[in-house]
Amino acid sequence: MRNWLAKTVAVDHRTPETPTSSQSTSPGHTGIPQFLWIDGVGGYRICTGEEWVVGQAVPGNQVDLTILGDLSRRALALRRSGRDYFLQPWQDVRINQHPIDRPALLQDGAEVTIGNRVQMSFRLPNPWSSSAILKLLSNHRWQPSVDGIILLADSIVMGPMEGSHIVCPFWNKELVIYRDSHKLFCRSAAELQVNQQTRSGEFELHVGDKVRSEDLSFGLE
Amino acid sequence: MALFTKKQVAIEKSPSVDNGPERVPNNRLDNEPNSPQEKQVVAMRFTYGNGDTPLSGYTIKRGVGTGGFGEVYFAINDAGKEVALKRIQRNLDVEMRGVRHVLNLKHPNLIALFDIRFDNEGQGWIVMEFMQGLGLRDALDRVPSGMPEEDALRWFGQIAAGVTHLHDNGIVHRDLKPANIFDDRGIVKVGDYGLSKFISASRRGGQTESVGTFHYMAPEVGKGEYGKEIDIYALGIILYEMLTGDVPFNGETSQEIIMKHLTADPNLDCLPSPYREVIGKALQKNPAARFKDVREMLAPLGLAIDQGGMVTRMSHPGPVPAYTASRDTSRSIPPRVDPSPRMDPARTQPTVAGHTPQRGPTVSMPPANSLHYDEPIASLVKQKAAGIRNWWQGLPQNGTRLALAIVGIYMLISYGPFLVPIVGVALVMYVPYYILWWFFRPPVPQQPYVQSQPLAARSPQPQAPQPKAQPPVLYPVASQQPQPAPSLAQQRAAAPRLTAKQIRQAQQRKIALLPMSNRVQSYTGSLLGSTMVMTILAGLATISPMVSSGSQSGPAIALAWSGFMALATTWTVLTFSKLWETNDGDNATRRFSMLGAGLGLGLAAYGLNQFLVVPWGDMPTMMSSSNFVAKDWEGFYGTDGVPLLPAYLAHFALLMGLVRWWRQADPLRSSRFSIFAVIGAVIGELIVNAVFQLPQPWGIFIAVGSSIAIQLSTPKLFADNEESHSEAQIV
Structure with a gap:
């Protein structure tokens, strides 16, 4: 068994509102925005790194992704290897209603049930990107509260088309946020206003940036 | 202060909007695509952006939506409490007065209002409960043919409980509509009751402007009557829409919708008892003829409001009220015939928040039917x-x-x-x-229960085969009470409407939200349908003198060649059109793509010609003209005038790039079949033929055949200028 399955989560005393991600990319050092707030669409948490532990949102629990629900403090771990995502269960976990007791490959569209009640979906919506999206299907919530988790591998596609990681139905054109080393960049065919300055083509995104155009607006935190 | 300018849709419109009735869901936060109706509304100007703190103690995360009365944001206070902040930018006094009235109301099925605050600029803000879940508008948009009965009852029971609480406290909501109703983790909550007012003896309050949404607006609203009967009327409309997927009174214009509210009877034939009777009584034109309160309306459905104000199941449903339409409304709807199994009563229990569904009496459900003309x-x-x-x-x-x-x-x-x-x-x-x-045919997901089928689709009553219920027929005669003409306020409010382009975009997004299986089914149906059409056209062509006369087989082979090429052209267009049906795209890009596809068709034409060995040389009289641009171009035509590969490539590429073929397969086109589209294809073919000539009339046959087959094989999904819901009309 690879050591990632038994890894220990680094102690971190950040508040729940503080962006958290994987251990390998602690915020503040990389400068990568941790939250993506899209007006009229939703809020998404951006998680970099390769491994993530999912557990219960209780005070003091320092796992990467916390859910306000009836699950273990360390319920499961996710790991990305290339475009493949593997799930290591640490409590009762089912994938598409099939119980698993060993690392399992997650397929696009998989529904993961943790314990009896918590249910989330796993999507790899874009064939050209290895980034995945986690969304809760059951009546639970991520802590901090967002609409979805982006497991950022290389890029995030946002736009009106179905293959986008985040479907933004009002947008006329696609916009791609991609990662290069420890920085995030934005690429769009449209002319954008970033912090009220006109930008086009490709440019770096920072925490606190506000991006808008005629049909879109989002902020990074 | 950041200025977030989103798509400015209809917000910068006439001053009448300032007093307009329409608002948007003030508190929607689902991360799924918004409904087509709301999309137009949400995409507007947000004054604040992520990280802004216009109100001390609250940090804005993102904009949620905007409406005629203000903008709504998702925010977090310093303690971590998630709230919705509604910035009142229009009708401040009206809104604030209404909100103060209801600020202290508490009910699980009402969105809680926490506070009224003012920022440093004196701008009023309402701090309210943040709704995480799906709105009823979105839920309805996902099931265009209607909700399963159990879902409809779950929604409706809890909506009714919230409205009952308002009524019990002397408040009329006045603006009930799906866009104001949300499902927050299984608990349905009614929101946006800032316009609510106390029920006064005179039934006239300080707010004189017309309120409500056209599709859900009771007839007497135009006369300024705001009794709780208007909420019962709106509940009837909402229940109808949940069960059928469409509102009972729809129209191409706001005026038409209002007129139908005033004069037309709803078509309830698609509904079984007791829904037919309950909705029929709720939608009576005369307010006095409706249910006297929501409890009375719930009883025939087997629901009741308990002492705690929560909806529960009744052990015995109340008597079903009598309802008789003033006229037959079913004439335009063909009957359905096949019976299907009765639904299992045990499955019909509504799920009510906080209540475990109990086995008990259920609604009377006549034998359903299942004759689906899916083919x-x-x-x-x-x-x-x-x-x-x-x-x-x-x-x-x-x-x-x-x-x-x-x-x-x-x-x-x-x-x-x-x-x-x-x-x-x-x-x-x-x-x-x-x-x-x-x-x-693409596999259809099996529903676990019979009642998972939309109720209207299970009805034995006459019904149109389309997934959406047909809009009711407009009858010119008033029903049960003298009908007032639309008030000035109504007419004024009716003025601002979506542009055709906005409606089209909304419909395209609705198509994009359709399950992929539906779209694949539609695509395969179009392919097969076009094959049928082309076969018939070829059959018709065989009886023409040109093909049937004489003993030579040349024309017959040429017909086969052109028939196959027309079919290939049709399938190519259908494929591209299916990919492009969810947006308008860029014309130049699409022409270029079609031009590329035309090259492929040209290659196929040449290959098929070689395979069939069409004796063009034996049919010199059929060449349309001896003068055309590329006649003497090297390598395009043989010495006998027979086209060579470059001529085929150029002809089909030009033909595909010149005519906007994808428009003929557009599910949102203005008419199912347009002779002008066929003429356009012919003109395009003649223009191309003037440059790169093909043997005629076979080239024209390809153009005409393709145009006819494309149009006949692709359905037209929406009625002309259809506006499903008037939420989109006014901001």
Whole structure:
């Protein structure tokens, strides 16, 4: 068994509102925005790194992704290897209603049930990107509260088309946020206003940036 | 302060909006695509952005939506509490007065209002409960043919409980509509009751402007009557929409919708008892003829409000009220025939928040039926037959029918020899087509329970085959009370409407939200349908003198070549159109793509020509002209004038790039079949032919055949200028 399955989560005393991600990319050092707030669409948490532990949102629990629900403090771990995502269960976990007791490959569209009640979906919506999206299907919530988790591998596609990681139905054109080393960049065919300055083509995104155009607006935190 | 300018849709419009009735869901936060109706509304100007703190103690995360009364944001206070902040930018006094009235109301099915605050600029803000879940508008948009009964009852019971609490406290909501209703983790909550007012004895309050949404607006609102009966009326509309997927009174214009509210009877034939009776009584034109309160409305449905104000199941449903439509509203809707199993009563229990569904009496459900005309050609034929039947029945009795019948019989006798083989060929072709369709149709997900089917679709009553219920017929005669003309406020409010482009975009997004299986099914149906059409056209062509006369086989081979090429062209267009149906895209890009596809078709044309060895040289008289641009171009034509590969490539590429073929397969096109589109294809072919000539009339046959097959094989999804919901009309 690879050591990632038994890894220990680094102690971190950040508040729940503080962006958290994987251990390998602690915020503040990389400068990568941790939250993506899209007006009229939703809020998404951006998680970099390769491994993530999912557990219960209780005070003091320092796992990467916390859910306000009836699950273990360390319920499961996710790991990305290339475009493949593997799930290591640490409590009762089912994938598409099939119980698993060993690392399992997650397929696009998989529904993961943790314990009896918590249910989330796993999507790899874009064939050209290895980034995945986690969304809760059951009546639970991520802590901090967002609409979805982006497991950022290389890029995030946002736009009106179905293959986008985040479907933004009002947008006329696609916009791609991609990662290069420890920085995030934005690429769009449209002319954008970033912090009220006109930008086009490709440019770096920072925490606190506000991006808008005629049909879109989002902020990074 | 950041200025977030989103798509400015209709917000910068006439001053009448300032007093307009319409608002948007103030508190929606679902991360799924918004409904087509709301999309237009949400995409507006947000004054603040992520990280802004216009109110001390609250940090804005993102904008949620905007409406006529203000902007709504998702924010977090310093303690971590998630709230919705509503910035009141219009009608401040009106809104604040209404909100103060209801600030202290508490009910699980009402969105809680926490506070009224003012920022440093004196701008008013309402701090309210943040809704995480799906809105009813979105839920309805996902099931265009109606919700399963259990879902509808779950929603409706809890909505009714919230409204009952308002009424019990002397408040009329006045703006009930799906966009104001949310499902927050299984608990349905009614929001946006800032416009609510105390029920006064005179039923007239300080707010004189017309309120409500057209589709959900009771007739008496135009007269300034705001009793709780208008909420009961709106509840009736909402229940109807949940069960059928469409509102009972729809129209192409706001005025038409209002007029239907005033004069038309709803078409309830698609609903079983007791829904038919309950909705019928709730939608009475005369407020006094409606249920006297929401409890009375719930009783026939087997629901009740308990002492705690929560909705519960009744052990015995109340008596079903009598309802008789003032006239037959079912004439335009063909009957359905096949019976299907009765629904299991145990499955019909509504799920009520905080209550475990109990086994108990259920609604009376007549035998349902399941004759689904899913097969596209049969569906089209049935639809057209129903239209002809209705037209026939609508003809005057003064001999017109007799005259038409005589003419019809004469034409049948005259053209019988031609029609019989065509119909015969069509029928013979239909049988293998249907078998193929049956075996290769996309799988339909099995519903676990019978009641998972939309209620309206299970009804034994007459119903149109389309997934959405047909809008009711407008009758010119008023029903049960003297009908007031639309008030000035109504007319003024009716003025601002979506542009055709905005409606089109909303409809395209609705298509994009359709399950992929539906779209694949539609695509395969179009492919097979176009094959049928092309077969018929080729069959018709065989009886033309040009093909049938003479003993030479050249024309027949040429017909086969052109028939196959027309089919290939049709399939190419259908494929591209299916990919492009969710947006308008860029014309130049699409032309270029089609031009590329045309090269492929040209190659196929050349290859097929070589395979069939079409004797073009033996048919010199069929060359349309001896003068054309590329006649003497090196390598394009043989010495005998027969086109070579470059001519085929150029001809088809130009033809595909010149004519906007994808528009003929657009599900949002203005009419199912347009002769002008065919003429346009012919003109395009003639223009191309003037440069790169193909043997005629075979090139024209390809253009005409393709145009006809494309149009006939692709359905038109929406009625002209359809606006599903008036939420989109006014901001």
